[in-house]
Amino acid sequence: MSNGSPFPPPRRLRGTIVLAVLAAVLVAAGAGYLVLRSLRGGGAPPGAAHPAASASAGDGHRPDRKDGKGDGSPGNGSGAHSGKGNPHGSLKGKTVLIDPGHNTRNHDHVREIARLVNIGNDRKECDTTGTSTDAGYAEASFTLDVARRARTILRHQGAKVVFTQDGDRPYGPCVDERAAAGNRAHADAAISIHADGSAVGNRGFHVILPARVTAGAADTSAIVAPSRQLGERVAGRFVAVTGSAPSNYIGGGTGLDVRSDLGGLNLSTVPKVFIECGNMRDPKDAAHLTDAAWRQKAARGISEGITDFLTS
Ligand SMILES: [Zn+2]
Numbered sequence: 001m002s003n004g005s006p007f008p009p010p011r012r013l014r015g016t017i018v019l020a021v022l023a024a025v026l027v028a029a030g031a032g033y034l035v036l037r038s039l040r041g042g043g044a045p046p047g048a049a050h051p052a053a054s055a056s057a058g059d060g061h062r063p064d065r066k067d068g069k070g071d072g073s074p075g076n077g078s079g080a081h082s083g084k085g086n087p088h089g090s091l092k093g094k095t096v097l098i099d100p101g102h103n104t105r106n107h108d109h110v111r112e113i114a115r116l117v118n119i120g121n122d123r124k125e126c127d128t129t130g131t132s133t134d135a136g137y138a139e140a141s142f143t144l145d146v147a148r149r150a151r152t153i154l155r156h157q158g159a160k161v162v163f164t165q166d167g168d169r170p171y172g173p174c175v176d177e178r179a180a181a182g183n184r185a186h187a188d189a190a191i192s193i194h195a196d197g198s199a200v201g202n203r204g205f206h207v208i209l210p211a212r213v214t215a216g217a218a219d220t221s222a223i224v225a226p227s228r229q230l231g232e233r234v235a236g237r238f239v240a241v242t243g244s245a246p247s248n249y250i251g252g253g254t255g256l257d258v259r260s261d262l263g264g265l266n267l268s269t270v271p272k273v274f275i276e277c278g279n280m281r282d283p284k285d286a287a288h289l290t291d292a293a294w295r296q297k298a299a300r301g302i303s304e305g306i307t308d309f310l311t312s
Pocket of ligand 1: 002101102195
């Protein structure tokens with residue numbers, strides 16, 4: 001649960017992520033056959049790159065990536081790289097910030113976490129206790145477990161992984177500190193891991209992207225676009241690896257939401273998203289969230305999305 005106020009209307013993509021990726025793969029397969037006959041040295045054909053990104057165009061502008069390769073530039077290789085067969089790019093030299101949402105001991109520190117902190121455009125609680133399943137499995141336990149599993153995978157890929165908390169603090173940290181941790185680490189990508197607490201029947205995951213916020217200490221102008229690219233890749237991989245459907249109650253089927261009320265996003269200066277992995281209050285989703293094998297898949301989906309973002 002991401003401690004929210006009312007959700008802003010979701011941005012709609014032109015199609016679902018799944019359909020977009022499928023279409024891009026089909027196009028890439030057909031185009032690749034023709035192009036590879038005439039090109040020497042391989043590389044993906046034009047149009048094969050960034051299938052998820054090219055399907056969104058939600059904000060109408062998509063700056064070139066930091067490596068100087070714009071979407072669709074030949075030789076990028078990300079079209080092939082996005083295939084299921086090659087999730088293992090090297091992350092040597094990359095830093096990933098993982099923020100396990102909440103803290104298992106927050107409920108013992110109600111006063112401390114109720115302190116208001118400045119998130120740029122508002123003041124919010126330092127932190128919240130999070131939600132739990134009906135049987136009492138805490139969101140904070142879930143987030144820490146998935147985060148640790150993702151850390152193992154990303155370290156195996158060569159990444160430096162920084163945590164905001166590792167079950168080693170009496171409470172928190174506060175949301176502003178969670179953002180600052182990624183900034184201090186100069187993280188190449190940052191993700192905050194959560195599970196939602198919504199009504200029974202509301203199912204599936206969604207990824208929350210930062211809105212453009214310029215207020216007080218918040219200025220997300222530079223991270224809105226790369227965060228969307230990160231979020232699209234995480235959502236795409238999460239679908240593929242876990243088999244979970246995008247949320248049926250937020251994001252209009254895209255699995256993506258945009259919010260301006262989260263300090264962890266507002267105060268970030270590095271590309272960052274939140275993921276709500278499922279709804280702890282729905283019995284069917286809860287069955288997944290409490291299953292260690294499913295959590296491993298969730299961690300793999302998240303890690304592969306980050307890897308895609310950092311290597312494409
Ligand atoms: Zn949460």
